[in-house]
Amino acid sequence: MDFYLAAILQALCFTPMCLGIYITLKVFNFPDITTDGSYTLGAVVCALGISNSLPLIVIVPVILISGALAGIATALIHTKLKVNALLSGILVMTALYSVNLSLMGRSNIPLLNRPTFFSFSIIPDTELNIFLITILIISILIVGLNYLLKSDFGLAMRATGNNELMIRSLGVNTASIKIIGLAITNSLVAFSGALVAQFQGFTDINMGIGIVISGLGAVMIAETVIRLFRIESMVLNLCCIIIGVCLFQLVLAFTLSIGIDANLLKLLTSCFVLFIVALPNSKWFKFLNVK
């Protein structure tokens, strides 16, 4: 049971990243691969801050700014140099690997016995304490994002994703929307990396590899739930991301618990994501949706 509880706690740490992926991919329709790099960047900045005994009140803004800078770099390459969105993200992600390694100076930084977010004690039970802290953080993020997406800026962001030509014709500078949007979403991704680093007790240079696939899988599950129940409310859409990321991590945990080789985990992750992506187009799903 603890195994599944750990999966849920990890899922909750992944949630800010999945919220970021949901906004880039589903709200303003930008395929951002920077995630793999900005996730590790957040973890690296967090590890450096904690290992240098900086207070969390200083570390958190630096994490958010580092993620934002990664997002801005991708957006600038795309909007100013007219490089394809996918390629822009890949370029920044690749560059960030070197940046992260240079910042760390080695491939791994342990964070055991250091003060972290999870050192704040709300209740004595350690795991329940982590659960409450992450739920509190996610609640704040969802309230903030819901407000943002309902604001005039959020409206422009959503319209940019829906039809860029139309929203440009209405007088929106879509390049600015993309720059600010990617800054926000990569801040979320970096923050998620920092949460996971604190949860698992170390930062590793390879911790971000393929993370975008996990995020994508969670977002796809959320999308399937949203479509199945025809959820229109933005705040409920964002809440569905929590369901998506928890289900995704529980499936992976179940896969490991039945004794499947851990080396095959990435393959299974890809197959599971493929299944989830294909599900909304299946006859079974359409039958359920119509009924």
Next chain:
Amino acid sequence: MLSAKGIHKSYGSLQILKGVDLEVEKGEIISIVGASGAGKSTFLHILGSLDMPDNGSVLLNGTDLAKLSTNKLSAFRNEHIGFIFQFHHLLPEFTALENVCIPAFIAGKGRSESEKRAQYLLGLLGLSNRSHHKPSELSGGEQQRVSVARALMNSPSIVLADEPSGNLDSENANALHHLFVELRETLKQTFVIVTHNEHLAEISDRTVHMKDGLVI
């Protein structure tokens, strides 16, 4: 009010516009007609600052669009130019009223002021009872009329329409064409319309024929 002079535009080695001139007076309805590939839509996009010419200038109300920065150009477009496309491009998750309000929200206007103006425009276009419906609950003609209301939201100097009736049946298309004339009468609105529709060209004040990137 609108003056385009010597507009040239190429994509790679393909020359789309080869020196197009156009003068538009306030309250005019001008149709731009021509075969596919004549450069009509490219020209309209340049008039509306959605694209920039390689050579030539576009002046709207005395402002040279090429001299504005990206941010100023966006704000200018929001304030002075309305667009209607062949497909309505309404946001599916918003009601008709909310869709019409979008240009005002972008301009930073207040919600109550924007909704009042949007309700007035929807009423003017015969859509008062559809204001809280989402695009999927509206007919094709109604969707396009909502997009006309959206184009008029900020009282633009000029409305540019690219095949506005191209996706409508003949009855709805004719109704939309007469709506343009009515709006010109009631609001003194100026329209430049790219169309293949002969009826729309006939009821316009002036028809500009384009062929191979030139006005003929």
